[in-house]
Amino acid sequence: MDLMFTLYPYAKALHIMAVLSWMAGLFYLPRLYVYHVEQAEKVREIIPIFLTMEDKLLRLIMRPAMIVTWVAGLFMVLTPGIVDWSYVWPWTKGASVIAMTVFHHWLLIRHKAFSRDQNTLSGRQYRLMNEVPTLLMVVIIVSVVFKF
Template identity: 70%
Template sequence: MDLTDWMFTLYPYAKSLHIMAVLSWMAGLFYLPRLFVYHVEQAEKVPESLSIFVTMEHKLHRFIMRPAMMATWGAGLFMAATPGLVDWGSVWPWSKALAVIGMTWFHYWLLMRQRDFAAGKNRFTGRRYRLMNEVPTLLMVVIVISVIFKF
């Protein structure tokens, strides 16, 4: 069995892993900014809640979002490298790639905000976090349309 045959054999497994990882990563990308909103707005009212929010944010990022992002990238790169699956002359793989890079940037932006909260240095409002919560939605729309319509 040559490498191409091996990759085609593993493709359904990679695709399944990719879908599950994307779902988990997206859940975190939607939920962490919402936690930040609650953190900003509720921590002032209930000072004892600060450590609870910091712990929840840290665990969400470290144990769900980071592994899911890594699995998403790993399985996605495997599928992209499988010969004959992607028409690199089309626009869609490039628009998807740019949106995934944007999603990854957003992931790391959230990580920096999570670290700011842990250090007591948050500088954004709940409104700002609500607005930033729309970023993954917009990127998801680009990704799904790119993959389904394959322009």
């Protein structure tokens, strides 16, 4: 138990860094999809460039950041005395993080559709989906800061 308290600030710092990296990818990837859809209609030769960019963002930045976010977050949650489960905020934050993870996997599914040349969504639809991580981020931050 003392070890968890000792490691808690390190886990928190790691968690914040991982969340920032993950969120950057969650904000950027739908925007890449917008450009992918709109530019592929004009220049077919650009498609492999978009696929490479999207794949590297997903595999090299977003996936590791998501995993570290989850591991460090769970470590903090499991540290005794840190979370009072009688409040609403840990539940709203947890539900929002799960929704963020589902969104991440939806982006992965969309990338696979692009890879198979089976994308069915428009640039406008990806622009709308680009707002999902922002809304979830607002819920998470308000939940953690105000601890309602």
